[in-house]
Amino acid sequence: MEARSIWERMMRIDRRILYVILAVNIIAALMARVAIEPDVPPPVKRFYDTVEALQPGDMVMVSSTWSAGTLAENQPQFEAVLKHLMRKRVRFTIISFAPPARDISHRLARRIAEENGYVEGKDWAHFGYTPDIIIAIKGMSEDIVQTIRQDVRRVPIADLEVMRGVKSLKDYKLVVDVTPSDTLGNWISYRPPDLKILYCPTSVMAAEAYTFLDSGQILGMITGAKGAYEYERLLGIVGLGTRFINAIQFSHVLIIFFILLGNFGMLMQRRASAS
Amino acid sequence: MSYQHAEDNWFAAILIAFIALAVLVNIWRARRGKALYIRRIPGLDAIDEAIGRSTELGRPVTMIPGLTGFGVEAVQALTIFKYITKQIARFATPMRLLTANATVYAVAQEAIADAYNEAERPDLYDADSVRFLSSEQFAFASGVAGLIQRERVAANFMFGIFYAESLIFAETGNIVGAVQIAGTVSFTQVPFFVAACDYTIIGDEFYATSAYISREPVLLGSLVGQDLSKISFASMIVGGSMISTFIGTDHPIVQLLGKPQGWQPFVEWLSQVLGR
Amino acid sequence: MLFDTTQLVVALLWIAGAFALAIALIPLLGTLPPRGRFALISFVTFIAGLFFAAEFFLPVGEDNKNILTDPFQKMQGSLQVITALSLGLGTYGLVRLHLRNAVQRRPQWGYSLVLLVAFVVMAFFSIWNTMAEKGLFGIERTQLLENAFTLLFDYTLIQLDATMFSLIAFYIFSAAYRAFRIRSIEASILMFTAMLVMIGIVPLGKLISDSIGLPAVQTAEMRTNPFMLENILYNLRLPQIAGWIQETLNAPVQRAIEFGVGIGALAMAIRLWLSLERGIN
Numbered sequence: 001m002e003a004r005s006i007w008e009r010m011m012r013i014d015r016r017i018l019y020v021i022l023a024v025n026i027i028a029a030l031m032a033r034v035a036i037e038p039d040v041p042p043p044v045k046r047f048y049d050t051v052e053a054l055q056p057g058d059m060v061m062v063s064s065t066w067s068a069g070t071l072a073e074n075q076p077q078f079e080a081v082l083k084h085l086m087r088k089r090v091r092f093t094i095i096s097f098a099p100p101a102r103d104i105s106h107r108l109a110r111r112i113a114e115e116n117g118y119v120e121g122k123d124w125a126h127f128g129y130t131p132d133i134i135i136a137i138k139g140m141s142e143d144i145v146q147t148i149r150q151d152v153r154r155v156p157i158a159d160l161e162v163m164r165g166v167k168s169l170k171d172y173k174l175v176v177d178v179t180p181s182d183t184l185g186n187w188i189s190y191r192p193p194d195l196k197i198l199y200c201p202t203s204v205m206a207a208e209a210y211t212f213l214d215s216g217q218i219l220g221m222i223t224g225a226k227g228a229y230e231y232e233r234l235l236g237i238v239g240l241g242t243r244f245i246n247a248i249q250f251s252h253v254l255i256i257f258f259i260l261l262g263n264f265g266m267l268m269q270r271r272a273s274a275s
Numbered sequence: 276m277s278y279q280h281a282e283d284n285w286f287a288a289i290l291i292a293f294i295a296l297a298v299l300v301n302i303w304r305a306r307r308g309k310a311l312y313i314r315r316i317p318g319l320d321a322i323d324e325a326i327g328r329s330t331e332l333g334r335p336v337t338m339i340p341g342l343t344g345f346g347v348e349a350v351q352a353l354t355i356f357k358y359i360t361k362q363i364a365r366f367a368t369p370m371r372l373l374t375a376n377a378t379v380y381a382v383a384q385e386a387i388a389d390a391y392n393e394a395e396r397p398d399l400y401d402a403d404s405v406r407f408l409s410s411e412q413f414a415f416a417s418g419v420a421g422l423i424q425r426e427r428v429a430a431n432f433m434f435g436i437f438y439a440e441s442l443i444f445a446e447t448g449n450i451v452g453a454v455q456i457a458g459t460v461s462f463t464q465v466p467f468f469v470a471a472c473d474y475t476i477i478g479d480e481f482y483a484t485s486a487y488i489s490r491e492p493v494l495l496g497s498l499v500g501q502d503l504s505k506i507s508f509a510s511m512i513v514g515g516s517m518i519s520t521f522i523g524t525d526h527p528i529v530q531l532l533g534k535p536q537g538w539q540p541f542v543e544w545l546s547q548v549l550g551r
Numbered sequence: 552m553l554f555d556t557t558q559l560v561v562a563l564l565w566i567a568g569a570f571a572l573a574i575a576l577i578p579l580l581g582t583l584p585p586r587g588r589f590a591l592i593s594f595v596t597f598i599a600g601l602f603f604a605a606e607f608f609l610p611v612g613e614d615n616k617n618i619l620t621d622p623f624q625k626m627q628g629s630l631q632v633i634t635a636l637s638l639g640l641g642t643y644g645l646v647r648l649h650l651r652n653a654v655q656r657r658p659q660w661g662y663s664l665v666l667l668v669a670f671v672v673m674a675f676f677s678i679w680n681t682m683a684e685k686g687l688f689g690i691e692r693t694q695l696l697e698n699a700f701t702l703l704f705d706y707t708l709i710q711l712d713a714t715m716f717s718l719i720a721f722y723i724f725s726a727a728y729r730a731f732r733i734r735s736i737e738a739s740i741l742m743f744t745a746m747l748v749m750i751g752i753v754p755l756g757k758l759i760s761d762s763i764g765l766p767a768v769q770t771a772e773m774r775t776n777p778f779m780l781e782n783i784l785y786n787l788r789l790p791q792i793a794g795w796i797q798e799t800l801n802a803p804v805q806r807a808i809e810f811g812v813g814i815g816a817l818a819m820a821i822r823l824w825l826s827l828e829r830g831i832n
Contacts, residue, residue, distance in 0.1 A: 015450070015725040022724050036754035039790040068712035069413045069439070100411075100712075103704070135627050138279075154685070181438060190279065204439055207463050210802040211809070226752060249753035255724055256746050259731045263742075266732055279615065281608045288608065291817065298818045302827065347819040350828065377641030378634060403648050407641030413715035425659060439719060446722035449729075460812045462805055467723070469741070470730035478808040482815030485828075493827050501811075501818045508810055 007272060010265025013258075022254060029250040030243070037233070038245075043213055044230045047198050047220025051081070054173060056089035059166055061175040063183060067100035070180035070202050076228030076240035077200040078105065078178050079112060084235055086116040086123075090173075091162050095127040095136070095148075097183060102129040106152055120153070122161045128152040133183055137190040141169045169195055180205060188217050200227070285538045286531055293507070298500035305496030313495060318456050318474030319487050325430035325454040326362050334429035335369040339419060339444060341435035341459070342412060345378040348460060352434040353383055354485045355458070357390045359432060364394035371422060372405045375415040380407035416440035420447040433457040433472075434481065437464045445471035458484060593826035600824035602626070646670065673708075676700050744796060751793020760788035 054060070062081065066074035085092050094109055096102040106126045118124055127148045130136040139147030144166065145157045157163055165171065170192045177187055178200040187197055196219050199209055203224035212218045222231045226248055228241030281288035305311055329336045338359060340352040356372060363370050372387060374380040384405045391400040408418035420443050423431065431448040433441070433455070441457075441464040448455045449471050457468040458476030468475040476484065479501065486494035515532040522529065527544035530537035580588055603626075606619035649663035657663075676699045683692040731742040750756045761767055766785040773782035785791065822828035 013728070018725050018728060019721045022721055026720075036758050038754040039757040039788075041752075041790070041794055068709035069716040071709070071713050072716070100708075104709070131631055132627060135624060138624065202439070204463050207797070207801055208805060210798050211806050214798070214802055229754075245754065249755045251720065251724075252749040252753055253755065255727050256749060258724070258728045259742065259746065262728050262731075263733055280606075280611050280617070282611050294814055294817055295821050298821055347816050347823065350823060351819060354828075374641075377637035377639075380641045380644065381637050403651075406648065407644050410638065410641075411712075413712045417711075417715050421662075439716060442719050442722050442726065443715070446726055449726070460816075462808055462812075466745075467726070470723075470726040479811035479815035482812070482819055491829070493822070493829075497818045497822055497827075501814045504814050505811060508814075 007265045007269035011262055011269060013262075018258065022251065025250055025254050026247045029246040032246050032250075034246055035242075036245075036249070038230045040230045040234060043221040043223075044227055044234070045220075047222050048084075048231060048234045050174065050196065050198055050219045051084050051088065054085075054088050054090045058088075058090045058174075059172040060085055060090050060092040061169065061172050062092055062094045062105075063097070063175060063177045063179065063187065064094050064105035065097045065101050065177075065179040065181055065183050066202075067098055067104055071104075072244065073202040073224040074178050074180060074200065075108065076225045076244065077222055077231070078108060080222075080228050080231045080235060080237070080239055080241065081176050081178065081198075081200065082109060082112045083116065083237060083239070084231075086112070086118050087235075091123060093125045093127055093162065096129045097131075097133045097136070098181075099129050102126075102152065121151070121155060125157075125160050125162050126152040127157075133186045134190060137169070137186060141190065141192050144168055168192070174198060176200060182208070184209065184212065184218070188212065284536070286541070294500075294504045297503045297507075298497050301500035301503070302493050302496035305492035305499070308492075309496075311492075311495040311499050313483070313487055313490075313498060316476065316480055316483065316487055318458065318476045318480075319484055321454070321456055321474050322359060322432070322488075323362060325432070325456060326359065326366065326368060328454055329363075329429035330366040330368045332429045335371055335426050336363055336430045336432070337419075337423060337426075337428045337448075337453075338370065338372045339431070339433045339435070340372075340374055340376075340379055340383070341433065341437040341441070341461075342375050342415070343379060343435035344376050345382065348436050348481075349376070349379045349382070351482060351485060353379070353386045355434050355488065356383070356432070357386050358485075358488045360387050360390035361394045364391050364396040364399055367396070367399055370404055371426070371428075373415075373419050373422065374405070374407050375410055375412070377407055377410065380405065412438060412440055416443045419444055423447045423451060423453070427451050428453050431455045433459070433468070434476075434484070435459065437461050442467040442471060448472075589826075596826055597824065600820075604824075673703055676703055744800075747789065748793045748796055751789040751791075751796075756789035756793065760790065 062078075062085075064074075064078060066078070082092075094105055096105055109124065109126060110120065112118075113120060113124060120126070128151060130148070136147060144163070148157050150156050151160060169175075172195055174196050175187060175191065176198045177184055180202045182205070184197070184199055184201070191197070197217065199212070199218045199221045201209060201221070201223060203226065206221065206223040206227075209218060209221055213221055222228055225241050225244040228239065229245040230241075232239045232241045301311075326336060336359070338356045340349060340356070343349040343352060360370060372383055374383055384402065387405050388397075388400050388402075391397050409415045419440075422428075423444070424447060428448065428451060431444070431453045433444055434457070437444075437459050438461065441459070441461070445455060445457065445468055455472035456474045456476070457472045458481045459465065459468065460478060460481050462478070465475060465477050482501070483498050485491075486498045511532060515529060518526070519529040519533070524530075524533070527537070527541040531541035580591070583591065602619065603623070606617065606623045609617040609619060611617045611620070646667070649666050651657070652660045652663035653667060676696065679690065679696055680692075680700050682688060682690045683696060727745070731738070731745060733739045733742065750759070765788045766773075766781050767788075769782065769785050773779060773785060776782065786795075819828065
């Protein structure tokens with residue numbers, strides 16, 4: 001009887017106990033100074049190579065639709081991408097299609113720009129929030145000044161030094177879509193044909209993007225905080241991805257352990273019932 | 276390559292017209308009395324069972340269309356919820372319909388009021404049972420989770436487009452012991468629903484739901500048209516793979532089937548062939 | 552100056568005209584018999600759908616536009632107006648419900664009170680902040696506004712949003728523990744696939760593969776001789792297996808489901824356009 005109850009307990013651990021164990025695991029992993037070199041997957045490598053191939057002065061659009069909810073996944077990506085762009089001395093503009101995304105991305109970009117000697121208006125700009133992504137992409141594909149009109153500081157786009165010689169999205173080399181939602185389909189459908197796309201989704205949304213990677217409609221992808229960690233290793237920097245990776249991987253190990261434990265309990269209980 | 280207009284790729288436009296034709300022809304056939312078969316979908320059979328359980332327990336039913344903006348998915352979700360409401364009205368079971376989109380909320384109010392009218396129980400309709408919680412993803416998630424916990428719902432129906440909040444709904448429903456049936460076209464959320472719900476309806480089964488529930492000839496005919504289109508697409512894929520294996524991927528026929536800019540080379544090749 | 556006077560007058564005339572038209576139409580619709588109403592609505596639906604379909608199929612000029620493209624973009628803008636109006640309706644419904652709960656002291660009215668207070672406070676400071684940003688009515692940013700907006704947005708909203716998202720980590724843990732059992736063949740496949748991907752995509756997967764002696768790098772020789780033992784062993788690395796599952800197993804299934812969903816959506820759209828869909832009517 002007692003043996004059976006052990007297996008039953010193993011199969012039905014109270015979820016509150018599981019949550020406490022996970023919380024302790026994450027806290028311990030965040031504090032641990034374990035560094036494991038990753039196997040950088042091809043989509044991340046291609047992402048890095050595409051940005052690395054840019055020349056100083058090239059224009060890049062960073063589409064930032066993430067907000068506080070997906071901070072842990074999108075912020076590491078966003079920061080790493082901006083640092084890489086600044087390292088390559090390319091010009092970039094940021095646009096947001098969700099209201100909270102505007103302030104978060106603007107503040108982060110300002111902080112990173114100051115650290116890297118980038119001047120807002122001269123080297124980069126933030127176009128603020130635009131409600132309709134389809135209208136925005138179609139409009140920007142024709143005329144950015146008419147579509148956006150002013151940046152987030154209410155400076156007219158036409159007056160920004162960063163926009164010199166840039167009339168539309170056709171003058172951009174690349175768009176980097178950092179998003180937790182399905183904005184990618186809109187970028188693929190409505191962008192100018194020669195505009196390349198790089199994708200930074202949350203881990204959950206990444207599954208949808210492999211078809212586009214396969215067809216070449218997106219050139220590279222970094223997936224969540226884990227992808228940001230791999231990207232940071234390629235860049236040789238320590239960012240949020242590097243700080244979060246231990247929490248991610250040890251949580252995965254914990255989940256696998258408890259899945260196996262639950263199955264072991266189930267099998268032993270079946271055997272005990274049979275006997 | 277963008278497909279903003281038919282001229283960007285006429286082959287794609289022709290395929291769209293083909294699908295439309297397949298659907299319309301089969302609707303016509305169904306209206307003429309042709310018996311059409313639809314396979315069993317266990318999740319939809321379980322709807323009545325879930326409603327019955329709620330009635331026995333005296334606990335409410337929740338219906339969540341997710342973060343669906345007003346479009347075909349929302350219409351389909353509301354069609355299903357209207358059916359569920361008509362069943363609920365027979366037993367006077369309390370219900371809550373929780374939306375994250377104000378347009379869907381406005382339409383849902385009318386749809387649910389109609390459902391009670393059609394079930395001849397307009398007295399049971401409570402305008403506060405259809406609620407707009409928030410258009411923000413996680414504010415909506417916390418509102419739904421809180422309501423499910425407080426009211427200890429017995430059945431939870433989730434149909435529509437979902438994102439990361441899907442697991443919050445499903446697991447909260449699981450915590451309170453609700454029977455859960457989910458249907459979504461959001462491919463990435465299917466694993467979460469499979470793990471946490473009793474029944475999951477995936478992909479185009481979601482669009483088949485209204486046909487399955489109502490057995491209306493128009494809807495059944497449309498479903499058959501969709502299936503014929505899918506068979507044609509699959510044949511084109513298999514045929515295209517075989518052709519490209521034998522004649523190479525540069526041939527204009529293969530380019531037509533597989534490349535976004537394939538229409539122009541195909542037309543030029545065809546002109547040359549016919550010109551000979 | 553918020554608006555140009557002429558623009559304001561023109562806008563007000565348009566709004567008044569739209570109201571007058573709506574007020575005239577509603578009694579007219581009421582006098583029609585149900586079949587007549589249905590016919591009128593079907594006609595309007597058909598014309599509206601025809602507009603979008605025609606814009607897609609009509610040939611375009613050099614500028615990638617046809618005769619309907621510019622009105623099409625304006626129409627999309629008008630959809631935003633409808634969304635904004637319905638947001639007002641939704642907000643009204645929400646506030647009405649919770650105000651009634653609080654005033655009548657219905658069960659759990661405390662939560663309703665919290666919602667109402669939060670709604671008013673957040674709306675007040677957000678509107679103030681937006682007006683200060685745009686310099687409307689001479690309103691400027693004050694220290695109170697800065698502090699309040701930082702407290703509400705940075706220290707409350709962002710943290711609450713992030714907390715709700717992090718709930719998913721805990722929920723997936725309990726869901727996986729409960730659901731991933733060897734109950735059937737399909738459940739077993741699901742479980743093993745999930746475990747392989749979970750361990751393969753993180754650096755630990757590489758560490759485990761290296762520690763059991765699997766080749767770490769795919770050489771040119773291995774690429775040209777895919778059936779050589781080293782290449783087979785290389786492809787048995789956990790990161791390679793996880794990548795294969797994601798790219799080679801997942802992508803075709805995804806495409807298949809997307810085909811079905813796309814065709815289903817198109818069929819549904821045709822039914823709605825031709826008013827063959829009676830579901831919510």
